[in-house]
Amino acid sequence: MLPRVQSEIQRRLLVNYRADADLVARLLPEPFRPQLVHGAAVVGICLIRLGGTRLPGMPRVAGLRPTENGAHRIAVEWDTPDSVRTGVFIPRRDSHSRATVALGGRLYPGWHHRSVFTVAETDTDLRVAFRSTDDEAYVDVHARITDRLAGSALFADLDEASRFFRTGADGYSVSRHPGVHEGLRLVSPRWDVEPAQVLHARSSFYDDRRLFPPGSVELDGALVMRHIPVTWQALPPLESKGTFTSLYV
Template sequence: MRAPRLASTIERRLLVNYRVAPEVAAALLPAPLRPQLVNGHAVAGICLLRLGEVRPLGLPRALGLRSENAAHRFAVEWDGPDGVQTGVYIPRRDTGSALNAWAGGRLFPGAHGRADFEVREDEREIRVALATRDGDLRVDVTVEPVGELRGSALFADLAEASRFFRQGAKGWSPDGAGGLDGMELHTDRWQIGAAAVRTAASSYFDAPDRFPPGSAELDCALLMRQVPADWHPLPALAALPALAA
């Protein structure tokens, strides 16, 4: 069955970004994907995403669903028929929605694990914490929205960061059968702001067996709010296993 196109509102999309040693990132990616480098660094991070009004494209907003979601991701590139393409590889997706966990990998691309979320959010501060029900992952992030991007070794300013992440609209996840499921984000109202990180912890990026000390450093955070977005399935991409888990 062909996966439907989905409409939604991105109520909050918090991107917490790390700069990673290229050889470490490369070992975690399945071929044909490779790290997309910025100033000599691979780029990885956590996407903490609250979606609202999610429904098949064409249905009324009133029928849409709302959910908290998280994705650990790497900026990647690969060779396509028209040259080098860019996107993200998502080794792990987690959700607070039982429906998303059931439907991911069945009705739409991307298998999801279950997680319990704790969210505190206002105009001055956002905290998102989660613990996965399999016990493998914990995340706790607090940020403050700010007017300018400062202190990043990856991006000179907010405009540069915005261009980079807008070009990474294609997301790939393991499909469980040796390939990669894909979804592409479409919006004609792209808007992203900066956030100052107060605290950030992820047992994924903090694991020394995956990221040796010094190989993954927190860089910056970006924030989207109230952006209408559609999600289009992509044809599956053949993949070879990553060198490391």
């Protein structure tokens, strides 16, 4: 696995939910536990289009073609010998890119699943949907850019929401190796977010009443990032002591 890869976030739509903390804790493998905000777990969907993915030093024009990717994610914390770390645990990654799927766990950390994406965007409206070819996962989100973050029970304002997600830049994903969670860190010289109103959101994960009974998860809001240069840095894997069965096999 390569230690660093550069790319541009052409669009990153973060759809956020607040969820019952005890329920989410039962869904997580060791060593993770939910990172709480006002007593609630923070879960969500990341819909990201990456362009110009390349090795450091290569010109942008030599990078890969843009790829559409989706991830179901849970904000987590875990103990290290020196401190408590924060980030996200990702039970499922999806991509339209055959190369990303094939290289998942090799070049890119985490097990990636092949999905078909449908995207319609303007400067103010974003509609992103996907359905996996294994028919295990789907997402359909319609969001509209607004001038302020409104209606969130998790965050008082846009600055507070931005800080929360910037400090949770380490992501650990389910891998093809049972009990091993592969890590990736997002590093960027700048961090610009815009608030968005969610007009419609469906998810095979959060709409599954076996995982989230009625009343246990509620939509909280959305954030958008566009045209952000980033470096992706591989992290040492983390292992669970017990056997963790992925929510998506």
